[in-house]
Amino acid sequence: MIGLAVQGALILAGFVLDLRLGLVLMLWFGAWTLNAGLAETQSGLARRIVPVIFGLAVLALWEMSVKMWAISPVILPAPSAIWAQITGSLPTLGADFVQTFVKGALSGYLLGCGAAVLTAVLIDRSPFLQRGLLPVGNFVAALPIVGIAPIMVMWFGFDWQSKAAVVVVMVFFPVLVNMVAGLKATDSMQRDLMATYSASYWQTLRKLRLPAAMPFLFNGLKIATTLALIGAIVAEFFGSPIVGMGFRITAEIGRLGLPMIWAEIAVAAVAGSAFYGLVALIEKRVTFWHPSQRH
Amino acid sequence: MRSILPVLTVIAAICGIWYLAAVRMNATWVYDQAAREGREVMLVDLVAETLTQERPVLPAPHQVVKGLWDGVAGQKITSKRSLVYHGWVTLSATLLGFAMGSVAGILLAVGIVYNRAMDLSVMPWAIASQTIPILAIAPMIIVVLNSLGVTGILPKAIISAYLSFFPVVVGMVKGLRSPDAMQLDLLRTYSATGAQTFGKLRLPSSMPYLFASLKVGVAASLVGTIVGELPTGAVAGLGSRLLSGSYYGQTVQIWAALFAAAAVAAGLVGLIGWIERATLKRMGMVR
Numbered sequence: 001m002i003g004l005a006v007q008g009a010l011i012l013a014g015f016v017l018d019l020r021l022g023l024v025l026m027l028w029f030g031a032w033t034l035n036a037g038l039a040e041t042q043s044g045l046a047r048r049i050v051p052v053i054f055g056l057a058v059l060a061l062w063e064m065s066v067k068m069w070a071i072s073p074v075i076l077p078a079p080s081a082i083w084a085q086i087t088g089s090l091p092t093l094g095a096d097f098v099q100t101f102v103k104g105a106l107s108g109y110l111l112g113c114g115a116a117v118l119t120a121v122l123i124d125r126s127p128f129l130q131r132g133l134l135p136v137g138n139f140v141a142a143l144p145i146v147g148i149a150p151i152m153v154m155w156f157g158f159d160w161q162s163k164a165a166v167v168v169v170m171v172f173f174p175v176l177v178n179m180v181a182g183l184k185a186t187d188s189m190q191r192d193l194m195a196t197y198s199a200s201y202w203q204t205l206r207k208l209r210l211p212a213a214m215p216f217l218f219n220g221l222k223i224a225t226t227l228a229l230i231g232a233i234v235a236e237f238f239g240s241p242i243v244g245m246g247f248r249i250t251a252e253i254g255r256l257g258l259p260m261i262w263a264e265i266a267v268a269a270v271a272g273s274a275f276y277g278l279v280a281l282i283e284k285r286v287t288f289w290h291p292s293q294r295h
Numbered sequence: 296m297r298s299i300l301p302v303l304t305v306i307a308a309i310c311g312i313w314y315l316a317a318v319r320m321n322a323t324w325v326y327d328q329a330a331r332e333g334r335e336v337m338l339v340d341l342v343a344e345t346l347t348q349e350r351p352v353l354p355a356p357h358q359v360v361k362g363l364w365d366g367v368a369g370q371k372i373t374s375k376r377s378l379v380y381h382g383w384v385t386l387s388a389t390l391l392g393f394a395m396g397s398v399a400g401i402l403l404a405v406g407i408v409y410n411r412a413m414d415l416s417v418m419p420w421a422i423a424s425q426t427i428p429i430l431a432i433a434p435m436i437i438v439v440l441n442s443l444g445v446t447g448i449l450p451k452a453i454i455s456a457y458l459s460f461f462p463v464v465v466g467m468v469k470g471l472r473s474p475d476a477m478q479l480d481l482l483r484t485y486s487a488t489g490a491q492t493f494g495k496l497r498l499p500s501s502m503p504y505l506f507a508s509l510k511v512g513v514a515a516s517l518v519g520t521i522v523g524e525l526p527t528g529a530v531a532g533l534g535s536r537l538l539s540g541s542y543y544g545q546t547v548q549i550w551a552a553l554f555a556a557a558a559v560a561a562g563l564v565g566l567i568g569w570i571e572r573a574t575l576k577r578m579g580m581v582r
Contacts, residue, residue, distance in 0.1 A: 038412075040411070046415065050412070051415060051419040075439055075442065076439070129305070131301040135298060136302060142564045143561070144517050147533075147556050151541075155352065230431075233430070234522055238537075253438050272426050275426075
């Protein structure tokens, strides 16, 4: 992209202006040139390590900048300080994780997705209801549903039940829309085959249409993982017991405890990715026959 | 058009369930009041009283509509109680942030498509970022920027910018890569330059993908702005109406703010859908 000479000139200019700026530029362009070289090799290994190098370079730059310019931890704590906070307050983080993720997000996710799948199967026999519900579902899926959080907190109290209720509403419509689309995914040839076997409605549903709907369903389930975590955390901004990730974030903002906030965000990021990864793994097992899963 | 009747039926059913739920959920308060005054409650009184409470557990649809009407038309639009005022505060931050986020996202997507090192370095992180609840850092950004002296519309706009940024990057990269090898080869036989390939093939064929991700992005932007309005102590904006409503138990105010936010979201998504249709029609790509 930028030629080596230009990079060298920029680094030099950085050193002349400010020793620290020079160091930062040197690290950045060094890592970049390394990545550019690796990317040229086209090997599978490069595909793996290039993003890792990029991530590490960003972390190192972050650490260096905070240390060298002595940025106040109230504005941006260094990665090392965040890591120290994570290892130092594992019990708190664990309790928050259980409260927000296991009790709030996960139970709401299971309830909401289950209800959506059931609804989709129930309205499957009524094209009239489908034509009515789908536009409404699509419309609601685009709305800022987290806004119902204060209402749910009023109805179900401060504890995890209100968070689960928000999550149920948030995940319901994306999963419903996908599941209804999935139940339509079989073509008439396949359904005719089932008819020649004189399969009943429920047999056709169980042996043909539900399996065929799985790729669509998992598409919705994967979208819903992120929504569930967002719903559970944001609902806690509107009131919660004195435990939970969203509560900790708002409480630590008042005390300017930025390392703790970053620690919670790190936990949320890991939990979100792991949750998504888990659903993707189940998808791989369930829809092994689908072209997108074959390599 | 044939789906109008089913949609209306579903909406009517929702309203019916809503009324029933309102009667049921508000009944406890009515019974308590009646017991205190030592009178019997007949069913007619029950329905009448549950649907006209000042602070109901669940406001009936007509109360919400009245709250919305009061907020939109019953106030001067400069008044602190006007939903138009609060809606504009939220909308302006959303639009600014959405514009910043999508322009940055499109630029990064172009970089990713044309630079392999950038693709390998950034793309996995952009995809991974979709699975993490980045909305959680919104309150922190507001407070940190406030302590740096950045106040007003900008902190909220930054939150809505980064929320719309990643969907646009991922969608635009997909779109810019959507021309198949045959089409790219054809342009090579015309000895088209890189800029010509971009302007005449890659950019036009990315449009459907771009608009799809812009719709996702603008909805995310609005959510970001609303959440960004929470930690500053409920000053202005639809998010602050939600928060102050929940502080003071003003349920009608919460529902009115919620429906105003829904209307803004629907308007924004509808606007992008309209631009999409107009653009694709112009390009002869209507599906």
